[in-house]
Amino acid sequence: MRLMHLSLTNFRNYTRLELSLPPGPILLHGANAQGKTSILEAVYYLATSRSPWTVTDKQLLNWRVKDEFMPYARISAEVGNNRRPLTKIDITLIKDQPGTEARFRKDIRVNGVTRRAMDLLGEINVVMFLPQDLAIVEGSPADRRRYLNVTLAQTDPAYVHALHNYEKALVQRNALLRRIDKRQASANELPFWDEQLIAAGSIIIAGRQRLLRELEGLAQQVHADLTAQAETLELQYQPSFTPTAKANGQLSFGVLGLDLHRQLEPKEIEPQFRAALAEHQREEIARGITLVGPQRDELRFTVNGYDLGLYGSRGQARTAVMAIKLAELDWMRSVTGEWPVLLLDEFIAELDTERRAYLLDRIDGATQAILTTTEPDIFTRAFLDKAAVWKVHAGQITVPA
Template identity: 35%
Template sequence: MLLQKIELTNYRNYKKASAEFSPGINVFIGENAQGKTNLMESIYVLAMARSHRTANDRELISWSEDFAKVTGRVEKRSSTFPLEIVVSKKGKKAKLNHLEQKKLSAYIGHLNIILFAPEDLSIVKGSPSVRRKFLDMEMGQMSAVYLHHLVQYQKILKQRNHYLKQLAQNKGRGDLLYLDVLTEQLAAEGAQVLKDRFRFTKRLQEWARPIHAEISRNQEELEIVYSCSIPVESKEDVEQLYQDMMDQYAKNRPRELEQGTTVSGPHRDDLRFYVNKKNAQTYGSQGQQRTTALSVKLAEIDLMKEMTGEYPVLLLDDVLSELDDERQTHLLKAIQDKVQTFLTTTSLDGVKRNLIDHPRVFRITSGEIEMESE
């Protein structure tokens, strides 16, 4: 999978800009606050229909303008097609092959990306919500079915929490039959989400474990565990997972009616990383946490290829400066001649140039993109 070109209109500090990319490594170079990360973000927005930096889409629109537009051309083994995202004060529109998509879930997954930025180190040491977001963003690209069940789960969860809050305010008085209906619907969608998350975690560990061992020179063993807030008897049987969720909701009902919220389910779960049997979040050194995060990101490349049949596009946003020489070497060797890569940096001085074969370098200055001669 390749991103051949991109065009920006009124996007942050880019009034009008375009670039054609190499299938290998593309480097965005320039001083801070010139637009390197904005350009990287625009690729993410084109793929995911949302920013990884802000939840407010209006921030993507250039000052005093009414809309922002990102268009790109994607090449896959079987086809080449355009993608387009338009953000305005009225909302957001996504087009696939010139056709507007009524649901973003039908759009996402046509340009698969993996982003690795300094904040991604928080996958290991951050909060459970960070890791749940990681699961949902990566899995949502790989599986439209997972994304459908997740969206439905979140929709029903919102309805159920709203009704539980009403019941709590009325001290449990209300239509409990309606609560039963919402509970059954939530468990049905939640069981599908759980099954896919368990399966993804297992495959992620299988790819990440040898990478982690290699980086640590066989001194460390990585284990990735999906920590479920509901006791489960099976990680594969959807019917059993559904029943386990229903049993837990029945057990939690008095507490939920008192607190006015759903206290268990996929929205409360976590992903845990163990290095040599110890929780890396609590007991891991900074080096171990970074090795774990790097191993997970590199594992995603092969896992995404396994699940979709195409290698993803890799975005490295100012991450090399956060890695020591050894980890930087492993990263660059792993991606060389394998995946199309976009890399931001203020200078190539700190990058192991001998590990980058013929990069295409773009100089970014005040929202202008200029390709340097190769």
């Protein structure tokens, strides 16, 4: 998969950018705050219709135009993949109620035809490597759930659909729980929402289990390489209830995870989900919140049996994250049948020489990779000779003739 052309209008600090992109590695270099990361953000936005960071669309609009009558930002690209040699994707963010603090409307088009955000997924696949990825191991459970969601979102439309339905039903059910507690509604209304949660939630749990099962094996190989076979990485998927009829968790030094070796089907999970909701109903009404389901899932990483988030060193956490990200890359390639566009934001600088060389070697065959750095000198001569090396300065990119 490859980006041929990128155009930006009023996106972040780019007032106007027209950029043709070659295949292979592209190294964007420049001082801080010039617009390197914004390019990666724009490509990610085209792939997923959202920023990799939790920002409002308003933040993406160039400051200089924000007070205009009907300000807009546009991100467009021409991409080629195995299925189609050329697809044009345009996303326009428009503030269509002048003067108000109204949210932005998002107009998404593929080859000129309006699409829902959900249907944009898969047109461009990206794998992003960020220094913040350390949060997958060291951050909160919500960070890990987000990781699972964004990874699955790009390749599994049924998952995206389920997530969308689940989130809608969860909001409704939580509101109902609070009304039941205040005697403004009856508990008889719960089963309707329970069934929505059960149907969508079971698809989410099965999807996450499948992803983790497939990622674990791939990550273990990379991790073994990076630790000279001294350490074994395992992924422990911990749903908020036991989704199998028989408990089949594996206990390893107190870190209990679901057996990843047997794929669960949504239909198998549903009865357990239903039972867990019934068991917690009283407490849920009292607390006004749904206590079981994928919104409470946890994922832990263990190395030689101990929990990396709790006992691992910084370096071990980094190694695990690199293993997981490279596994994600292999996984994405196997699912889609082609290289995704790789986006590496300052990732290389964070690594020691050995890991740097390993990573660059692993991504060497990529159809296209966009890397950013403030220090191009840390790259080898061989890499720089192969790459398109472009300077980013004040929202402009200089492409050598």
